[in-house]
Amino acid sequence: MPAFLSAGFLSAPLGLAYHVVVALSAFLSPLGGGLATAVAIVVFTIGVRLLLSPLSYHALRGQARLTALQPKVAELRKRYPGQPEKLQQELTALYRAEGSGLLAGCLPLLAQLPFFSIMYRLFLSATVAGRPNTLLARNLLTTPLGSHWLTAPGPASAQGLLFLGLFALLAGTVYIASRLAGATRPAGPAAVNPSAADGQPGSLRLLGRVLPYATVAVAAFVPLAAGLYLLTSTAWTAAERALLRRWTKPPAR
Numbered sequence: 001m002p003a004f005l006s007a008g009f010l011s012a013p014l015g016l017a018y019h020v021v022v023a024l025s026a027f028l029s030p031l032g033g034g035l036a037t038a039v040a041i042v043v044f045t046i047g048v049r050l051l052l053s054p055l056s057y058h059a060l061r062g063q064a065r066l067t068a069l070q071p072k073v074a075e076l077r078k079r080y081p082g083q084p085e086k087l088q089q090e091l092t093a094l095y096r097a098e099g100s101g102l103l104a105g106c107l108p109l110l111a112q113l114p115f116f117s118i119m120y121r122l123f124l125s126a127t128v129a130g131r132p133n134t135l136l137a138r139n140l141l142t143t144p145l146g147s148h149w150l151t152a153p154g155p156a157s158a159q160g161l162l163f164l165g166l167f168a169l170l171a172g173t174v175y176i177a178s179r180l181a182g183a184t185r186p187a188g189p190a191a192v193n194p195s196a197a198d199g200q201p202g203s204l205r206l207l208g209r210v211l212p213y214a215t216v217a218v219a220a221f222v223p224l225a226a227g228l229y230l231l232t233s234t235a236w237t238a239a240e241r242a243l244l245r246r247w248t249k250p251p252a253r
Helices: 011-051 053-068 070-079 084-098 104-122 158-183 202-219 224-248
Strands: none
Touching: 011 053, 011 104, 011 224, 053 104, 070 084, 104 224, 158 202, 158 224, 202 224
């Protein structure tokens, strides 16, 4: 595991996150009852996304600029048919000149990795800051928040069915987020992403469609609490992309 995700490196933020989640759970218990800790995880995740909102805003602006570049991209494709290397050079120069780096959209995801690792370890560690981890005793509809899908009592139990419901919601949210991301790009060979250019192997295009669903696979191997984090964060991403679609929608005539 990378050093920045190691338990030793995360010990201090892990203790801080523990106290935040416990405090949120106590605050929400009059309203949420037995769901208070699960709701606290959702609130914690929203707080993380709000903290990272400047990066998300930068990524959204970058995607909007990429969409606005489509006429120029289409012109370059017409100018250099059958010259993929020259086309790639011109596209790279265009994106660089317009300040529309293609990696900008990855920044919010990369910045979330330490927070996701904290949530993962928070419901995996028996002790936090030298004290027993009381969060491991919290549950969602009788399912411990520190449990995994494939652990006892098994995937066919009521606990397993709860996980399957989480996976279904997560897959649906990923689908919506992916559709919204695609809706901000013009169809056809003039797509924003150069990786979607004509001549790209179909296997790579298929990988681009399937890869977002890796989040569901990850949720199958992490504690339920981390799965709730993934679901909340993915829903936030879908909302951001819906906002981007509204920004980039051409005015009605």
